[in-house]
Amino acid sequence: MRTVSAAESAPTTYPWAVHAQELRVKAGRHLAVDGLDLALDTGVHGLLGPNGAGKTTLMRALATVIRPAGGRLTMLGETVDGRADLRRLRRGLGYLPQQFGFYPRFTVREFVEYMAWLKEMPKAEIPGAVQRSIDRVGLAAKAGARMKTLSGGMLRRAGIAQAIVNDPAVLLLDEPTVGLDPEQRLDFRELLRDIGVDSCVLVSTHLVEDVVAACSDVIVMNEGGLVHQGAVDTLIAQGGEGDAGDSPAERGYSALLRRHRSAVAR
Template sequence: MTATGPGPVAVVDGATVRYKTLVALDGVRAEFHTGTTALLGPNGAGKTTLLSLLSTARQPHEGTVSLLGEPVRGRSGTRRVRERIGVLPQSFGYYPRFTVREFVEYAAWLRKVPAGERRARVTEALRLVELEKYADRRMGALSGGMLRRAGIAQAVVNRPALVLLDEPTVGLDPAQRVGFRALIRDLGERSAVVMSTHLAEDVAHVCDRVHVLLEGRMRFTGSAADLCARAADHDGAALDGPAVEAGYLAVVAEQAEGNGVPA
């Protein structure tokens, strides 16, 4: 995968997004470096909207988004940076009669991987997700875990600097989740991986940094250890539950108290 250097791979600066009267993101600022970053928050917090900004599918009404120091704006600029991004949606479409190899080759073509490099890139992506021996199996015959791996292969076939994962372990059994976490950690060695999730357990095992979004605003940014350190209520008593989950609940409680809502 492409080395990205010591600086941030992606920067969101003061991004605001509105859907009619709903403010989905409100002045959000965040940096994403090589490694794995979690977007943690409840439904409607703005996680998917933030991913859509990072994927260039949407542009903010206010603020800016940049990738590798290049602002994402205008048709030509958007097209240029899009070639450095890989995306795995929570639900992704595929033609069931495609083989795994054909599916990843099609993704390589869409992302403008040069024709002379496609075969090698597809082999590289399948090797990364340990699907080489299943390359000729039809997509419609894959298990849920193997489908997710094929989804990762299509997301990284262009050697992206930024990989966006939306709820990547939802629907996987415990053994599949363990294997998938190892794959995500490996991706974070070479790219900036941004993972939207509801699962605090995934954050604890995979992520270097955590952003907590609540009601469209960034309420916490720090390491997983920093979030665990928030695992106390306003009286200083430890919250029950796993440390990352307890830290997240502490942030939610602090926000509720700030809004005058009993926690």
């Protein structure tokens, strides 16, 4: 029997979990992401921007739902383009879209099990992984309930459970806190921080306070391009008392967008 070296058993590492260069992505015929440069590694990254900024289109491209129209996108060492075989990459991804489909008569457990099977998880690992993900989102008491009986917040938590069931190296969450009550949002922030220790997590949201509480850095998009990427404190420093917003972070966000739009209009 051959001894396995430490190098062979160590997890695969990449220069960046997500690396986009001059990335262009279409939403229908519209170029929703235009020339985006972005590099993300381990940690929790918040994605902010007004409606129509291109956030959801970017998330769909990172989830390999849609292919880039141009530029270069590399994720977990795999190039994402029209020729790539994405099955191996998808095993390392977790994705929660704004709206996700499910069979109404599935129980929560059956739904998460089904998603684990689609992600080609080893059969022997699925039962334990499903139970852990359900426990982590606080749905253990509802594991046997049919999906069609769940409230909006519970459905969202079931969606988060399927996204994390495979312990993804890259986790993409599009508006994950919609429908969650304040206590559930606090639990969710703690879960994000826990996952972000070992994974690259990108959270798209309109709630600036969630970014401040849970994220190590923040990305701001507008009209398909990158406006800002940096620490949360850097975003806060952009604003002042005269800027719109109910918190320092909201004032920094609104001030940043205002200055960007003024510069573009010149």
